[in-house]
Amino acid sequence: MKNVIKIIANTPLFKGLNEHVLQEVCAITVQKDYGKGQFIFTEGDDGNGFYIVANGKVKIFKVSAEGKEQILHIFGQGEPFGEVPVFTGRPFPANAQAIVKTSLIFFPRNAFVENINRNPSLALSMMGVLAMRLREFTVQIENLSLKEVPGRLSAYLLNLSDEQKNRDIARLTISKNQIASLLGTIPETLSRIFTRMAAAGLIKVQGSDILILDRKGIEDIAENGKLPEILK
Amino acid sequence: MKNVIKIIANTPLFKGLNEHVLQEVCAITVQKDYGKGQFIFTEGDDGNGFYIVANGKVKIFKVSAEGKEQILHIFGQGEPFGEVPVFTGRPFPANAQAIVKTSLIFFPRNAFVENINRNPSLALSMMGVLAMRLREFTVQIENLSLKEVPGRLSAYLLNLSDEQKNRDIARLTISKNQIASLLGTIPETLSRIFTRMAAAGLIKVQGSDILILDRKGIEDIAENGKLPEILK
């Protein structure tokens, strides 16, 4: 793996910290590797540290009694996860699984907490990460509860397009099955919504490239949470 | 209002901090009072500090384009809220409204951040609060996405019964309309589920007292997320 310090220095969590602090933090890390599909932790496990994705992709998810999966988050390079048990002292509230070959940097709890004690700015960074995470969950709850699937999908596509800085195409970075799980629905339903939105001239689906034909229309659906009557 | 220090000393956020730190923190607070129905802040407002409930009750919620409301949280005495903007620097992601006459203790952002800089244990407490909040949202997303309304209601009633340390009765502390909004449904649906669960002999509804007649049965529904076939 590349130098740990180079990877973490560019993450929101560690950005802006001075070289000395970074070195201290690096000293406590451990590298861990996972194959595709391998579990990193399971709901109920004790958490004795958190992770940052060095490379690869990790999904955090819950499973219902019937086996339906709800993805809470998909984390990529530079993103931290699994911090909740570090600060609550309680077990992991969800599962984490590598969805491709993945390398992680592990930060053991006790050593990391000591670093926080000595570095208020690290503490503030971590609070920023936790608070931003809360903000995102707020949006996810709003989407699940107040928007229909077309509204959630529209918001998701607009997000992708923004992140990828391409106003005309949203390139899907995970399988449609996993998008369904992230949006709180099932593949069949997602597939039908794609078809309907394409029929309405809003998008064109080309494999994992979604051409954004009518951005304004998609924004309206994301905003109102559903397809307007005229498009049904 | 009673001495601020007495109120906050018993909250999870400030518990265990020494007298000296508490006094410092108290010095920066401002009391604010709100009548029933009064807004404390609105989604999109800038947050220049956070609050702790001295007495009363505050709901945090989102509203859809059609006016449907999703309650994210209801906070009572001793509970902090509105911290997200303090640490993200972004506006409030939701609305806050007093649902009864309420007194709040306000902690201005800059002064509080200074306190954190000087007191690592205060920082760790705050991280604990944020992390616990994340954990709760995790459960809320699971409920919304993976459980039907009977499952959500069952989990809610069991929670109430646990908090109130009474295995036989769950006393509703907010209106059924607000419970509906908290559970991501509407009053009509909630009312019908109460009726069905009562007909199935699981509970008996006596105004705001819900008698728990079949705890095991209710636990099963909370676990499986839905009423079993035999009870339909």
Add this chain to the structure above:
DNA sequence: CGTTTTCCTTGACTTAAGTCAACAAACATT
């Protein structure tokens, strides 16, 4: 390379929960 497995789509059908409307019950207020 071909085979197997996973992923995606479509159709027919079912169902949980929402809408609209009417009304009853509880509560607050003069």
Add this chain to the structure above:
DNA sequence: AATGTTTGTTGACTTAAGTCAAGGAAAACG
């Protein structure tokens, strides 16, 4: 106590999205 307002309940109906089943497309694998 009488009035109006909020809160809760019930019925008839609609609808978004889920289930089950089948088949096709794409990707992974030996």
